[in-house]
Amino acid sequence: MxxxxxxxxxxxxxxxxxxxxxxxxxxxxxxxxxxxxxxxxxxxxxxxxxxxxxxxxxxxxxxxxxxxxxxxxxxxxxxxxxxRPYDLVAVAGGWKHLTRPAYADVIRSAFGTGAAGSGRARDLTQSDVLVLNAIAYFQPITRGELSSFFGKEVSRDLIGHLRGAGLIAFGPRSPTPGAPYTYVTTKEFLLEFGLDTLRDLPDFEALEDAGLLSEEKLLAGDIPVGLADEEAG
Known part of the structure; x- marks a missing residue:
C-alpha cells in the first residue's frame, strides 16, 4: 500500500x-x-x-x-x-516531424512552401549556393579565402544575404593579418537542408569522382564583384 x-x-x-x-x-x-x-x-x-x-x-x-x-x-x-506522409527525422542535432519528400509538391501547392525547412533555400541565387557550398565544406573561412578559391571577389552583399537568411554566421577571427572574421554555417543551415550534423554533407571527393562537383564548375559560377578589402568587424 x-x-x-x-x-x-x-x-x-x-x-x-x-x-x-x-x-x-x-x-x-x-x-x-x-x-x-x-x-x-x-x-x-x-x-x-x-x-x-x-x-x-x-x-x-x-x-x-x-x-x-x-x-x-x-x-x-x-x-x-x-x-504515413510524414516521419521523424534526425536534423540539426535533434528530431523533428517532417513531411516526406514525395509530398513536397503537395505541400507547395497547398501552402506555397516546401516539405522541410523554412524555404530559405528557394531565395538563393546560383552564386549564393556556390558560396554557401564552399563555406559548408571549408569552414571556418574568410571572405578573402572565398575570393581566392573562386578566383573572383565574393561581395559583402552576397555574404550579407546568406547571413540575413540565417544560413551562415561569424566564426572565430582568422589568425591572418588584420584578423578578419571567418564564416561558418548555422543550425538553420542544417535544418534547411535536412542534415543532422555537418558529417552528413556528401563527401566532397565522392561528388568530384561522380562528376557532380568540380573546381571548374565552382569557378564557372557567376560570383558578383564586391569590395576588395576584408571585413574587420
Whole structure:
C-alpha cells in the first residue's frame, strides 16, 4: 500500500516538480512493461510534435525513464509511421516531424512552401549556393579565402544575404593579418537542408569522382564583384 501511494504521488526525479506541487512520473513503474514503453513512445512523439524546432536527446530524456533508450523509442515510432506522409527525422542535432519528400509538391501547392525547412533555400541565387557550398565544406573561412578559391571577389552583399537568411554566421577571427572574421554555417543551415550534423554533407571527393562537383564548375559560377578589402568587424 505504501508503494502504491508513493507511485500515485509520482516517482519523479530531482528537478521534475510541476507548478501544482506534484512530481512528474518518468519511470511509470506501476505499468506493465508493454504499456510503459507505449506511454514513453507517446510522450516522445508528443514533445516533438509540439516543438517548432528539432528536439534533442537531453530534452526527450526528461519525459521517459532514466534507463530508457530514446533512440530505440524513436526507431519504434518511425516504424509505426511507415506509410504515413510524414516521419521523424534526425536534423540539426535533434528530431523533428517532417513531411516526406514525395509530398513536397503537395505541400507547395497547398501552402506555397516546401516539405522541410523554412524555404530559405528557394531565395538563393546560383552564386549564393556556390558560396554557401564552399563555406559548408571549408569552414571556418574568410571572405578573402572565398575570393581566392573562386578566383573572383565574393561581395559583402552576397555574404550579407546568406547571413540575413540565417544560413551562415561569424566564426572565430582568422589568425591572418588584420584578423578578419571567418564564416561558418548555422543550425538553420542544417535544418534547411535536412542534415543532422555537418558529417552528413556528401563527401566532397565522392561528388568530384561522380562528376557532380568540380573546381571548374565552382569557378564557372557567376560570383558578383564586391569590395576588395576584408571585413574587420
Amino acid at each position: 505504501a508503494e502504491t501511494a508513493r507511485i500515485t504521488r509520482g516517482r519523479g526525479q530531482p528537478g521534475d516538480g510541476r507548478p501544482d506541487g506534484h512530481l512528474f512520473d518518468r519511470e511509470l513503474a506501476h505499468l506493465p512493461p508493454e504499456a510503459r514503453w507505449r506511454e514513453w513512445m507517446n510522450r516522445v512523439e508528443a514533445a516533438i510534435f509540439a516543438a517548432s524546432e528539432p528536439v534533442g536527446r537531453e530534452t526527450l530524456a526528461r519525459v521517459v525513464g532514466e534507463n530508457c533508450s530514446v533512440d530505440l523509442l524513436i526507431d519504434d515510432i518511425r516504424e509505426e509511421l511507415r506509410g
